[in-house]
Amino acid sequence: MKQFLVFVRKEFYHIFRDVRTVMILLLMPVVQIILFGFALSSEVNNVKIAIFDPSKDHATQLITERISASKYFKVVKMISDPDDVESLFKSGKANIVLLYSEKFHENLIHTGHAQIQLITDGTEPNTANAVTRYATNIIMASQKELLQSQVPSVTRPAITSEIIIIPEVKLLYNPQMKSSYNFVPGVMGLILMLICAMMTSISIVREKEVGTMEVLLVSPMRPIYIIISKAVPYFVLSFVNLTTILLLAVFVLGVPISGSLFWLIFISLIFILVALSIGLLISTLVDTQVAAMLISGMVFMMPTMVLSGMIYPVENMPWILRLISNFIPAKWYIIAVKKLMIQGLSIDSAFLELGVLFTMAMVFILISLKMFKKRLA
Amino acid sequence: MMNEVEQDRQQVIKVEHLTKRFGHFTAVDNISFEVYKGEIFGFLGANGAGKTTAMKMLCGLSKPTSGKGSVAGYNIEKESESVKANIGYMSQKFSLYEDLKVWENFRLFGGIYGVNDKEIGPRTDEMLAQLGFEKEKNSLVSSLPLGWKQKLAFSVAIFHEPKIVFLDEPTGGVDPVTRRQFWELIYKASDRGITVFVTTHYMDEAEYCNRVSIMVDGRIDALDSPRNLKSIYNAANMNEVFIHLAGGSNRKAD
Known part of the structure; x- marks a missing residue:
């Protein structure tokens, strides 16, 4: 437990001593929500x-x-x-x-x-x-x-x-057809995905690149704890971001939280877990930070933007893309957020999405732990 | 005569017929040796000779295909957690966190190795005093010159008083003066009873070791004190011994 605490503290040092990381983590959500909320508005008046x-x-x-x-x-x-x-x-x-x-x-x-x-x-x-x-x-x-x-x-x-x-x-x-009603769930999905998957994978791969991972693996700290303590700070920061986004959504963009705040946060935490596990998976597959960034950017971010229903409605896509979109975690999250936040439906209506996200988290975590162990053998 | 003396001493590493295969490739081929407490053991070999693979098995990072070994009294295959708790490690790549302060690195690794909280502070000061680095306690590691970092990394590796410290090419890229100082640190650690297991490319450093093993193509082709090796191979220095042995390699360096 003490190992774990000193390690988590070290991880926070890494984050807060790197200006770029702090900017990405704390400012990007604000910038994105404002960009998507206002600049990319599809609302047209007069x-x-x-x-x-x-x-x-x-x-x-x-x-x-x-x-x-x-x-x-x-x-x-x-x-x-x-x-x-x-x-x-x-x-x-x-x-x-x-x-x-x-x-x-x-x-x-x-x-x-x-x-x-x-x-x-x-x-x-x-x-x-x-x-x-x-x-x-x-x-x-x-x-x-x-x-x-x-x-x-x-x-x-x-x-x-x-x-x-x-x-x-x-x-x-959305009687006024306000586009922010559509964008807020999308931006939530995008930002949480970006921060958790990209930042986690980069921070783990950086240790591999610099050589400190070797030192950690030789230490008595068990690999599973190394992984968990690398993920914890990003989990915490994602939660901060979630709060920021929701506050901005409600008070700046005027999107109400019609449903239960508890379940909205609950499903967001499950989604953050999925994103973290994707980040872990990426980190087991690549050896350089650049590769981690490219994979999380190209393989996960692009499909998330295009296929999650955030910008383009999935229903209008050819069947093959609709099929692929089922594997995009953000799609399920966005659907659930729309139901829970915008429509104000009860959690019963989002059981399917909750189940899918939960399964995805479990599968990704299992695969990445397996990959991580395999590397050590 | 020599053997009798060695048997009186405590074996801290004992390896018997250790082998590691990757598919058809035999990286480590049936090696056996012992290392004694407080000894400085040089582990030499050309690139690709199997040094790193062998060292990984000793550190509990990799499982042997066959054969067995014990480090600090623990089975490397079955008790790798206990092995890890009793060794220190410093890699050829720089192994401290550049964006942490000097004392934070000590704090971190002390914590990871379970050093008592109350001891970490005084022990850090003590080690920094030994190095003459007291003023750098609050500096970021990234601001220090390479030689200093290397010495710090060594101090961090022995901070928890391990039984054995593994050094994987610790002096790579460092100037001769700093290398000399680094070896003084190694001798001090050895005097305190810490066994030093070191790989190096510098043959002058091989001369500083108590005993040296030379790996060729996954096998240990020679193991003795530098003086005996030089007389066996009728060589003026370790460099000639090494070239004589490693020159017969069938493997390409990586």
């Missing part, structure tokens, strides 16, 4: 919309009204000629143009087919996506209203198929 309405009937008026009432849109022009669209975009007067088909309401009622076209500027895909999503949501809501009030139930299915809408569950819990 979208300039132009509308072409040849029908001018009850249905189109309802939709137009809803759009202009929304705080996201500002109707800048009612155009009379669809050929004007291009010049509108070129002059930058509109970000999006909505075109109704002719005899919109009549078609809707009699044939069940009515068309709306949304044209956006694809040179800015993120904005275009966001804007289309807002508009689609409004149209969908109006459509529901129209259906309920006027259309007999028989024709209902036909109409919905005409306007292509992918309803997003997120919307339910």
